[in-house]
Amino acid sequence: MSAHRYLDPTTRDHVVVNGSPRSDDSEASCIVWLLGLERGTLAADANLGSRLHTLRYATRDALALAPSYVAEALEPRVRAGAISDLSTSPAFVDLPGGGKALDLVVSYRDRRRTQRSVPYRHIFGG
DSSP, rough: SEEOOOOTTTTBOOOOETTEEEEOOOOHHHHHHHSSTTTTOTTOTTTBBSGGGGGGSOOHHHHHHHHHHHHHHHHHHTTTTTTEEEEEEEEEOOOSSSOEEEEEEEEEEETTTEEEEEEEEEEEEO
């Protein structure tokens, strides 16, 4: 039995299969959760989460800062030995109906040293 609930990386929603939450033994859901959690909002650990929410506009600075914000958010998983060889590829995308988003592909090796990647979309807010 898995200790994690699966989070869809696109919608960030829990996925239900046959009336039960889908379980997930990979780091993918943990990564999506940590990147979506605004750093400083969790009373139990104010250092948990990411600062991606502070990137409000599609600028060169946002593109440059995103990989370091991802690394900072995932540092607890790296320190725990759950992931290694972390890298992030950021790219701007145009959204239907206007606006921009920052698409991130987070690549890492899991405990078994298998190369994995997780997509994550940060939508800019004004």
